[in-house]
Amino acid sequence: MRAMTSVRGQVHLWVAQRVTAMLLAVAVTVHLVTIILAVRGGLTAADILGRLRGHEGWLAFYAVFALAAGLHGAIGLRNIAAEMLGWRGRGFDLAWLGIGLLTAAFGIRAAWGLYAA
Amino acid sequence: MRAQAPSPVGPAAPRRPGGLRARPHPTYLAFLVHRVSGLLLALFLPLHFWALSRAIEGEAALEGFLRWADTPLVKAGEWLLVVLLAAHLAGGLRVLALEFLGWRRRQKDMVAVTAGFALACGLLFLLNLL
Numbered sequence: 001m002r003a004m005t006s007v008r009g010q011v012h013l014w015v016a017q018r019v020t021a022m023l024l025a026v027a028v029t030v031h032l033v034t035i036i037l038a039v040r041g042g043l044t045a046a047d048i049l050g051r052l053r054g055h056e057g058w059l060a061f062y063a064v065f066a067l068a069a070g071l072h073g074a075i076g077l078r079n080i081a082a083e084m085l086g087w088r089g090r091g092f093d094l095a096w097l098g099i100g101l102l103t104a105a106f107g108i109r110a111a112w113g114l115y116a117a
Numbered sequence: 118m119r120a121q122a123p124s125p126v127g128p129a130a131p132r133r134p135g136g137l138r139a140r141p142h143p144t145y146l147a148f149l150v151h152r153v154s155g156l157l158l159a160l161f162l163p164l165h166f167w168a169l170s171r172a173i174e175g176e177a178a179l180e181g182f183l184r185w186a187d188t189p190l191v192k193a194g195e196w197l198l199v200v201l202l203a204a205h206l207a208g209g210l211r212v213l214a215l216e217f218l219g220w221r222r223r224q225k226d227m228v229a230v231t232a233g234f235a236l237a238c239g240l241l242f243l244l245n246l247l
Contacts, residue, residue, distance in 0.1 A: 036199075107169075
């Protein structure tokens with residue numbers, strides 16, 4: 001039963017890694033284009049806030065982006081730690097999930113800051 | 118025939134005729150780039166969110182951070198991050214295409230395209246920065 005739960009957990013993490021990867025494929029493409037265009041002529045707070053302040057569309061985009069990036073990064077770190085350090089098991093998986101959600105919350109807070117500034 | 122003693126540093130890379138050591142397969146290099154770029158990007162993510170959250174304290178705080186970051190060393194770091202992000206994106210798309218679309222053919226060419234994409238993004242970033 002415990003082994004089955006573990007296998008199910010692994011499948012959930014694999015699916016989460018792939019779903020977030022698909023979301024990130026779109027979000028990172030938009031982000032790269034934005035970065036490359038935004039640095040032209042120098043980056044200023046006025047430029048960034050002019051684009052993001054009060055725009056619900058960008059807020060939603062960056063909230064989804066932060067959630068996907070936080071989870072994707074944490075699952076990736078979990079895979080590396082499991083392979084290289086032998087950190088395996090439900091306790092570690094839950095800890096990585098917590099780290100991913102915390103990172104995502106930190107990102108969503110930053111996106112809100114840029115929206116409401 | 119006498120058995121050869123194992124190497125203390127692990128199995129040696131196979132040798133090609135003429136005594137040249139075989140180079141790692143491009144897909145193995147792609148795996149390494151994907152792993153290292155993912156690791157560095159995941160570690161950078163909280164720092165990036167912290168920097169952006171300066172906006173919570175107002176436009177002046179964000180502007181102050183951006184001016185602090187206006188140094189050649191930080192710009193070089195930003196360039197590296199753009200290349201890592203582009204490499205991780207393109208490498209990830211190759212893996213997704215392999216897993217979900219079964220694109221198994223011409224993997225060496227696919228790896229070359231992902232490397233070209235990452236370097237092109239880095240070049241575009243530099244051209245716009247300068």
